[in-house]
Amino acid sequence: MALHLEYTPAIASLIHKVKGCGVISIFTAQEPFMYTAEKINELKDLLKYHEHRYYVLNDPLISDYEYDQLYLQLIKIEQAHPELITPDSPTQRVGNSLNQGFETTPHLVPMLSLDNSYNAEDLIDFDRKARELTKENEIEYCVEPKFDGASISLIYENDLLVKAITRGDGVAGENITPNIRQIKSIPLSAPFSTKGIEQIEIRGEVILSKASFDRYNQKLMEQGLPILANPRNAASGSLRMKDPREVAERNLDAFLYHVSYVTYKTATPTSELNSHAGSLNLLWDMGFRSPKEEKKVVKGIQGVIDYCLAYEAKRDELPYEIDGMVIKVNDIHQQEKMGMTSHHPRWAIAFKFKARQATTTLTEVEFQVGRTGAVTPVAKLKPVFLGGVTVSSISIHNEDYIQQKDLKKGDQVLIERAGDVIPQIVKSLPDLRTGNESPIIFPKNCPVCNSQLFKEEGEAVWRCINIECTAQVVEKMIHFVSKDAMDIKSFGEANIRKFYEIGLLKDIPSIYRLNFNDLTQLDGFGKKSIENLQAAIEASKEQPLYRLIYALGIRFVGETTAKTLANAVSHLLEFSNKTEEELLQLEDVGTKVAKSIQGFFRNPQNIAMLHELADLGLQMENTKREVVSSGNLVGQSFLFTGTLEQLKRSQAEAMVEAAGGNILGGVSSKLNYLVVGADAGSKLEKAKKINTIKIITEQEFINLINP
Numbered sequence: 001m002a003l004h005l006e007y008t009p010a011i012a013s014l015i016h017k018v019k020g021c022g023v024i025s026i027f028t029a030q031e032p033f034m035y036t037a038e039k040i041n042e043l044k045d046l047l048k049y050h051e052h053r054y055y056v057l058n059d060p061l062i063s064d065y066e067y068d069q070l071y072l073q074l075i076k077i078e079q080a081h082p083e084l085i086t087p088d089s090p091t092q093r094v095g096n097s098l099n100q101g102f103e104t105t106p107h108l109v110p111m112l113s114l115d116n117s118y119n120a121e122d123l124i125d126f127d128r129k130a131r132e133l134t135k136e137n138e139i140e141y142c143v144e145p146k147f148d149g150a151s152i153s154l155i156y157e158n159d160l161l162v163k164a165i166t167r168g169d170g171v172a173g174e175n176i177t178p179n180i181r182q183i184k185s186i187p188l189s190a191p192f193s194t195k196g197i198e199q200i201e202i203r204g205e206v207i208l209s210k211a212s213f214d215r216y217n218q219k220l221m222e223q224g225l226p227i228l229a230n231p232r233n234a235a236s237g238s239l240r241m242k243d244p245r246e247v248a249e250r251n252l253d254a255f256l257y258h259v260s261y262v263t264y265k266t267a268t269p270t271s272e273l274n275s276h277a278g279s280l281n282l283l284w285d286m287g288f289r290s291p292k293e294e295k296k297v298v299k300g301i302q303g304v305i306d307y308c309l310a311y312e313a314k315r316d317e318l319p320y321e322i323d324g325m326v327i328k329v330n331d332i333h334q335q336e337k338m339g340m341t342s343h344h345p346r347w348a349i350a351f352k353f354k355a356r357q358a359t360t361t362l363t364e365v366e367f368q369v370g371r372t373g374a375v376t377p378v379a380k381l382k383p384v385f386l387g388g389v390t391v392s393s394i395s396i397h398n399e400d401y402i403q404q405k406d407l408k409k410g411d412q413v414l415i416e417r418a419g420d421v422i423p424q425i426v427k428s429l430p431d432l433r434t435g436n437e438s439p440i441i442f443p444k445n446c447p448v449c450n451s452q453l454f455k456e457e458g459e460a461v462w463r464c465i466n467i468e469c470t471a472q473v474v475e476k477m478i479h480f481v482s483k484d485a486m487d488i489k490s491f492g493e494a495n496i497r498k499f500y501e502i503g504l505l506k507d508i509p510s511i512y513r514l515n516f517n518d519l520t521q522l523d524g525f526g527k528k529s530i531e532n533l534q535a536a537i538e539a540s541k542e543q544p545l546y547r548l549i550y551a552l553g554i555r556f557v558g559e560t561t562a563k564t565l566a567n568a569v570s571h572l573l574e575f576s577n578k579t580e581e582e583l584l585q586l587e588d589v590g591t592k593v594a595k596s597i598q599g600f601f602r603n604p605q606n607i608a609m610l611h612e613l614a615d616l617g618l619q620m621e622n623t624k625r626e627v628v629s630s631g632n633l634v635g636q637s638f639l640f641t642g643t644l645e646q647l648k649r650s651q652a653e654a655m656v657e658a659a660g661g662n663i664l665g666g667v668s669s670k671l672n673y674l675v676v677g678a679d680a681g682s683k684l685e686k687a688k689k690i691n692t693i694k695i696i697t698e699q700e701f702i703n704l705i706n707p
């Protein structure tokens with residue numbers, strides 16, 4: 001059977017972009033064409049090419065949307081022809097099943113650690129021993145970053161990734177292949193056979209970039225969960241997660257830096273593996289993210305020392321964490337001559353950067369009230385210089401955290417700062433106590449408005465529930481104007497506080513009633529800055545709906561959820577009629593989030609504020625949501641239930657809307673189609689009782705969309 005591969009405008013533009021890159025140009029015909037197995041492989045290669053551009057080279061050629069279009073085409077073809085699915089197909093990263101424990105698996109060769117050095121003398125010493133062991137006058141070294149993550153080994157056989165194993169005890173680790181398959185910068189297949197290689201074991205480090213780490217912690221904070229101390233812990237924790245799909249969401253990355261074992265199909269081994277630098281180049285050419293660009297090959301130890309120190313100076317500018325450099329003898333034959341101990345190879349050494357940990361005294365604890373009324377204890381510290389900044393206060397989160405870390409006023413504490421990450425207290429040092437320390441006592445009343453504090457069952461956080469509490473009102477306004485929210489430039493935290501104190505602002509709507517004449521009296525407010533502020537406030541009225549939703553500061557509603565919410569309505573006030581069940585249909589909205597959203601929109605004060613904002617001219621409609629009046633689903637209503645396997649629910653819903661259909665919130669006689677995924681529950685039962693509802697599978701749905 002032949003199938004049409006659609007020639008969409010997105011693909012047309014993609015052809016245009018891909019052409020001339022010397023890669024693949026399958027979509028050259030202006031007409032839809034008949035596919036063949038060979039064409040499918042080209043489509044897979046095209047997707048792999050774009051994954052590599054995006055995840056390894058950091059230089060995408062096409063938009064996410066265009067990529068998704070191609071991906072959907074592949075899904076469609078593979079559904080029609082499952083016999084063409086290969087284990088390295090881009091669709092095969094996404095597993096459906098959960099990890100059932102992790103099986104212990106031996107490494108092909110033991111995974112050794114590294115010896116450490118801390119200064120130039122240590123490196124000079126290392127070089128002296130290396131010259132003695134190799135009997136060389138001068139040694140060529142390859143120097144590269146020491147990535148701060150979780151180490152892994154990957155085994156490829158006949159070009160396919162067959163196993164991924166954690167370090168474990170060095171001899172055997174845990175088989176974490178399904179989770180590693182989620183890391184897009186790790187190719188599922190690589191053309192090792194072109195180099196005569198049959199089996200290869202590669203080592204590397206799974207890392208989480210500083211940005212992904214911050215995003216992840218932000219999400220944890222929004223959910224009221226304890227945050228992680230550093231990207232390293234986050235990376236190693238991620239590798240052992242039960243659900244591979246959750247691993248995919250964490251945006252892990254991997255650097256591969258060592259070939260530990262190789263067998264050949266051919267008699268002559270590839271010469272690239274004769275040097276360490278050569279193996280980094282080879283890995284890069286095979287599609288891996290190796291430190292090819294970051295490495296430096298130098299003769300003699302002075303060059304090594306210079307490169308290590310220069311790299312340490314730019315450590316903070318890197319998008320990921322490194323905790324040192326690794327120095328490796330470049331020539332593999334010299335490496336073999338030098339051998340190894342049971343702990344580490346003698347031909348390599350780590351140069352550890354200065355620790356970004358310090359001890360200081362916890363002098364006092366202040367309690368701050370946030371925009372949701374949460375009372376956060378903040379430890380005041382004797383100022384200490386740490387990794388380029390002076391740290392004088394650190395959030396200590398909540399009462400449970402204080403207990404876990406056994407913190408007292410007057411304690412000596414060990415603090416750590418990982419890159420750009422907010423400093424954390426690692427632990428208290430009870431052995432250094434003098435007896436003058438005192439317990440940290442949590443207040444019973446709000447430190448700002450004095451009303452009684454409450455703690456919900458199962459929560460660690462005490463809250464002030466007085467919504468008129470000054471602290472909350474001010475914090476809400478600060479959040480409202482902030483960059484990721486309404487982005488009212490030139491407002492800023494300090495101005496909000498100042499304007500509130502002198503009575504120019506009292507709540508969010510008052511931002512839009514600001515009397516600019518009053519500002520002329522204030523220090524630092526010239527004509528230009530007033531005009532800028534006025535223009536920024538005016539411009540913010542046109543911000544897209546998701547920004548307004550995020551700006552409202554509804555508990556548990558971060559930017560991602562705000563986008564989901566904005567896409568679910570045509571007008572913000574539609575939320576005042578949405579039931580909890582309807583909210584639960586939305587992607588990533590669980591009970592806690594649904595309750596919080598409902599609570600917000602059922603509160604008359606909030607509704608009054610939204611009406612006020614609408615009267616003041618704020619944009620409350622989802623302008624991006626076009627009502628499509630043509631397409632093959634016009635007039636048809638859909639509801640999805642259970643877990644979809646090929647599509648994300650938001651993707652499927654967008655497809656319905658793009659084809660002119662609409663999504664309903666629950667099962668009723670108005671519903672035309674119920675699309676049933678795995679583990680469907682009560683909605684399916686309910687729908688079975690209404691004869692007019694067509695109950696279809698995900699595949700039937702895809703066929704309906706793309707007839």
Ligand code: IVH
Nearest residue numbers: 112113114144145146147151205257258326
């Ligand atoms: S080489 C036999 N290179 O650091 C090869 N290790 O503290 C040994 N690490 O266990 C490893 N970046 O997990 C090597 N560029 C790099 C590295 C690196 C990070 C990790 C690795 C190792 C640990 C030792």
